[in-house]
Amino acid sequence: MLSLRGLRRHYGDVVALDGLSFEAQEGRLLGFLGPNGAGKTTAMRSIFGLVEPDAGEVLWRDAPVDASVRRRFGYMPEQRGLYPKMPCAAQLSYFGQIHGMDRADADGAARRWLDELGLGERADDPVEALSHGNQQRVQLAAALVHDPELLVLDEPFSGLDPLGVASMEEVLREQAAEGRTIIFSSHQLDLVEALCDDVVIIHRGRAVRSGTIEAIRAASEQRRVEVTFEGAVDWTPPSPEVLDLVRRNGAVGALVPSSLDVDVLLASAREAGDVRGFRWEPPSLSELFVEAVGGAVSRSEVTA
Numbered sequence: 001m002l003s004l005r006g007l008r009r010h011y012g013d014v015v016a017l018d019g020l021s022f023e024a025q026e027g028r029l030l031g032f033l034g035p036n037g038a039g040k041t042t043a044m045r046s047i048f049g050l051v052e053p054d055a056g057e058v059l060w061r062d063a064p065v066d067a068s069v070r071r072r073f074g075y076m077p078e079q080r081g082l083y084p085k086m087p088c089a090a091q092l093s094y095f096g097q098i099h100g101m102d103r104a105d106a107d108g109a110a111r112r113w114l115d116e117l118g119l120g121e122r123a124d125d126p127v128e129a130l131s132h133g134n135q136q137r138v139q140l141a142a143a144l145v146h147d148p149e150l151l152v153l154d155e156p157f158s159g160l161d162p163l164g165v166a167s168m169e170e171v172l173r174e175q176a177a178e179g180r181t182i183i184f185s186s187h188q189l190d191l192v193e194a195l196c197d198d199v200v201i202i203h204r205g206r207a208v209r210s211g212t213i214e215a216i217r218a219a220s221e222q223r224r225v226e227v228t229f230e231g232a233v234d235w236t237p238p239s240p241e242v243l244d245l246v247r248r249n250g251a252v253g254a255l256v257p258s259s260l261d262v263d264v265l266l267a268s269a270r271e272a273g274d275v276r277g278f279r280w281e282p283p284s285l286s287e288l289f290v291e292a293v294g295g296a297v298s299r300s301e302v303t304a
C-alpha cells in the first residue's frame with residue numbers, strides 16, 4: 001500500500017498541496033482526478049522525490065520511501081522523458097539498468113515490452129521517428145520495463161487514439177491483476193469510471209472525495225432522476241434544488257437532492273402525464289466531479 005499523509009507544498013504564494021492524504025492499494029487501479037492546477041502532478045512528483053514537500057510523508061508498505069524503494073516504482077511523467085535520438089530498445093534497456101537490472105535482463109525486457117505493445121518492428125528506430133501515440137507506448141514501456149511494484153502514470157491516455165486507449169487499458173488491467181499498485185491521473189472521467197476500482201478527487205491540493213466509485217456515488221448528496229413520458233410534458237421535479245434540467249423527446253432529466261422522497265417524486269410525475277419510464281440513481285463520476293470541485297452546473301432549462 002502507498003500512503004500519502006498530510007503532504008504540503010507551496011510555490012511562492014501558490015499552495016499546490018494543502019495537506020493531501022490518500023492511500024492506494026495493491027492489485028487495484030486508482031484514478032487520480034482533479035481540475036487543472038489541483039496539484040496532481042505535484043503529488044505524483046512527490047512520490048518520486050522530484051518535489052520535496054514542505055510537510056507530510058510518503059510511505060510504501062508503512063515505511064518511508066527512499067531511493068532504493070523508488071527503484072521498485074515506475075513513473076510515466078506528464079512531460080514525457082524520453083531521449084528523442086536514442087533507439088527504442090536501447091532506451092528501454094537503459095531505463096531498466098538504471099533501476100538495477102543487469103544488461104541482459106534489461107535488453108530482454110525491453111524487447112518483450114516493445115513486442116507486447118506492438119512496436120517490435122520499431123525496436124531500432126529512434127524515438128523521434130515514432131508517432132505521438134507510439135512514443136507514448138514507449139514511455140509506458142519505460143515505466144514498466146523493470147517490473148515495478150508501484151506504477152504512477154500522469155495522464156497516460158492523453159492524445160491516444162481509440163486503439164491506443166484500448167491497449168493502455170488492457171496493460172493497466174493486466175498490471176493490476178498481477179498485484180501491482182497503479183495510480184493514474186486523467187481528465188477522461190468516463191474512461192476512469194469504466195477502468196478504476198478506486199478514485200481520489202483532489203481540489204486545491206486536498207482530497208475532497210476518495211474510495212470506491214460505488215461508495216462515492218452512493219454517498220453523494222445528489223441523485224439523477226430521469227422520467228420518460230408518453231409525449232412532451234412540461235414537468236419539473238418538485239424540489240427546492242433542481243440542477244442540470246434537460247427536456248428531450250418526452251424525457252425529463254435532472255440532478256436533485258438525494259433526500260427527496262422517491263414516491264413523492266413519482267406521484268408528481270404521474271400527475272403531470274403518462275409515465276413510461278422512471279430512473280433514480282446516483283450521479284455519474286463526471287457529475288460527482290462537478291459536485292466535488294464546486295463547478296457550475298447549468299441551472300437553466302434546456303428544451304429540445
Ligand SMILES: Nc1ncnc2c1ncn2[C@@H]1O[C@H](COP(=O)(O)OP(=O)(O)OP(=O)(O)O)[C@@H](O)[C@H]1O
Pocket residue numbers: 011014015016034035036037038039040041042043
Ligand atoms: N514548478 C512550479 N513553480 C511554480 N508553480 C508551480 C510549479 N509546479 C506547479 N505549480 C503550481 O502548483 C499548482 C498545482 O500544479 P500541478 O501541476 O500539480 O496541478 P495538476 O493537478 O497536475 O494540473 P493539470 O491537470 O493542469 O496538469 C498550480 O497552481 C501550478 O501552477
